[in-house]
Amino acid sequence: MIDDAYVATLPERLRSLVGSDERDEKGRFSYWPYKEPLEDLLALEAGNGTDPDGNRISRHVFSSQYQQAPTAIGGNIIKGIWFPRANPQKIIYRKIYADTAQKTAERNDFTVFECWGYSDDKKIHLLDLLRGKWEAPELKRQAIDFWNKHHAITGQGALRELVVEDKSSGTGLIQEIKRSERIPVRGWNAPRIS
Template structure:
C-alpha cells in the first residue's frame, strides 16, 4: 500500500521520488532521490526477524522512525498472556531497534483493553516522552473545544444523539450505526470506538467472580428480578427476567432467564408466565418463590 501511494500521480506531483528497481519485496524497499537511495521501508511483524536492522541512521538530524501498527490482535485482547507478550516486545525488541536515542516511535492502534500496549505505555512502562492522540467515534462538545480552530471548523455536529454526542465522521460512521454498536456491546464500543477501555468484566462486577455449575446446591431463597427496557427498536436494550437463588453454600445462582423486546401488554404476559413457570417447587431442593423485583424506571414503572 505504501509503495502504491508513492507511485501515485498525486504523491509524485508533491514529492517526486522513484522506487529503487532492486526492490523485489513488498516488505523491504527504498526510494531514490537524484539517483541515490534516500531511505526506505522495512516491514515485518512485531515478532518477526529484524536482526541486524535498525530504524533510521546514525547521523545528525531526523533520519526516520519506527512505526508499530496494531501490535495486539483483536482476538488476543482477552488473553493476558498475549497482552503481556506484546508489551514485552515494546521493551525488549522494539526499543533495541532504534539507531539512535532520538529515533521516534509511533504506535498506531485501536484500544482493546486497559493493559494493551497503549495502556502499558501510559503506565510509564516504556521509557521516553510520549504524546497520546485519541479520536473517539462519538464526540462531545468538550472534546471539540480543545482542538485547534482549524479542526473545530471542519467538524459536523448537526446530528446528535440523546446525550448530545455526534459522529466524528458522519459519512463513514453514521450516528445511528454507532449508537446501535454501543447498545450491542458496550465493552467493545467503549474500547475500540471510544478509545476508553474498561476493566475486562466491568469496573464494579468482575468476570472472574463468576463460575459455572452443573447441579446447584439446595436453594434457600428464590427471587425474580426484572430489568425492563424503554423501547423495542432493534438498537434498544433487551428486557430481562432472571431467577436467582441463594444456595446453602452462601453463593448466588442464576437459575433461569428470558430476554426479549416486548411492548407493555406482552411484557406483562411474559412476567406472569415466567413467575408461574417457577412457582412449583420441591422443598427438598429449593425454597418457594419469595418475590419479584422490578426496576422502577422505563416500562418497569407500568409493570
C-alpha cells in the same frame, strides 16, 4: 466514529472542519473519512475488521484504541471471575427480580428477569435469566410466563415472590400483575448513590 454531540464539544474553529456526509443509522460518522471510511469502522466495531497488516481487530481493541473507551476483558467494576459456575446442593427458596426498561428503542436498555436461588450453603445462585425489549402488554406476558416457568419447577425450593423495580414501566407492571394475577409481586426502589 464520532457524532454531532461529540462535534458540539469541539472548539468553534474545529467544528467547521468536520465533515459528515456519510452516517450510519445511529448518526455516527468517520472522524477522517479519507483514511478511515465509515464502512471500515463499522466492520471493526463488529469485530470483522483488520489492521493494515491483515491482523484481525477485536471489538475490544476497537473500543479501546479507536473509540478511546477502554473496558477490561471480564468487566471494569464487576468482574466475571467473581461469579463462578456452581451446582448448589439444595436451593431453599427462589425469587424473581425484574429490572424493566422504559423504552424499546435500539439504544435503550433491555428489560431483564432473573431467577435467583438461596442455597443451604448460604449462597445465592443465578438460576435463569431472560432479557428483551417489550412494550407494556408483551412485558406483562413475559413476566407471567417467566414466573409460571419457575413456579412449575419442583425440587428447587419455594418460589416466593416477583420483585420489580418500582419506576417507569416497572410501576405499571406491578399494578397490572396485582390487578389480574395471583403472583406475589413487590415493588422495590434502588438506593441512590451519591
